Amino acid sequence: MDPDEINPDQALQAVRDNALPDLHSDNVRPCAPDTFSFLETALNELNSTKNSTGLVVVENTPLGLRDGQPGVDHLRTALTLGAHVITANKGPAAFAHRELVDLAERSKRKFLCEGSVLDGLPVFSFFRHLSPTLRVKCFRGIVNTTTNHILSAMEEALSHIQAEGISEADSSNDIDGWDAAAKTAILVKSLMGGAITPYDVDRTGIQSLSVDQVISARKEGQQVRLIASAKFQDNGIAAKVTPVTLARNDSLIGCNGTAKTIEFETDGLGRIQIGKSQSGVNHTAYALMTDLLEINRHTHQLRVSRTE
Secondary structure: OOOOOOOHHHHHHHHHOOOHHHHOOOOOOOOOOOHHHHHHHHHHHHHOOOOHHHOEEEEOOOOOOOOOOOHHHHHHHHHHOOOEEEEOOHHHHHHHHHHHHHHHHHOOOOEEOOHHHHOOOOHHHHHHHHOOOOOEEEEEEEOOHHHHHHHHHHHOOOOOOHHHOOOOOOOHHHHOOHHHHHHHHHHHHHHHOOOOOHHHOEEOOOOOOOHHHHHHHHHOOOEEEEEEEEEEEOOEEEEEEEEEEEOOOOOOOOOOOOOEEEEEEEOOOEEEEEEEOOOOHHHHHHHHHHHHHHHHHHHHHHHHHHHO
8 A cells, every 4th residue: 555656667576576565655554464454444545535436446366166255255345345346356256246236336336357258358348338239048168278278288299288377276177167167157147147156057177088089089170178158948047068079160169279269149140259369367467457448438427427
């Protein structure tokens, strides 16, 4: 905390030196003992200023697989204290999407999570701003970078991907399909109106696949990929994550390495496919930035309307 704002260059150097506490100013109270104390102290102080409508908390802790914590409580606290919230953490949207959306609306604040599923790809903003009347009937796609990279590497008889820094903090979440299940739950809640958690997704990871299976498919012009999907079925939504052997003419084939792609079946425009050729931490940072810009536009419009 620093009442005179934090210098970005100093902050970057502090990260490199593992010395973030050094940024804390001696001109304010002692450093907060935990995240919730920090949020309460910082937001209460900032709320006393004239620009409180622009307060934003960017929450980016790892996925809490059991119940989305501590991310869910971080965002609850921030919204309750009057801040907009942005996250690329899958936990809050996967476990408490409806609650956080409702809380944001009651607080007249924004809850945005564009980076939680496909990094910088504008999936949610596409439907929110460009196609607001479209109804998503089903979707299927390749949404997990780590498993896609592993399967691509297996095709070339390679397996060393963690050194590139693209996997979850706990890579078992990727291998066992939990990351893809969390993203599937977010898509179902956000775009199909469903009320599921990652535990409601029929989940099979890639841990049982062998190199021989993957290479054999490749020799036939096919590809094995971990596919996330969901569709309306009977009176509910059936969601699934499982390895699938894609035929050579499948629209998802050719998604290699760190690429991601997803296709939606809609009522008004038929099939829509969104994809990108690579992923990485910079893409996640880009998604956070686009959410921040959306909030900036929103607060600017509020200020203009009030002055008028």
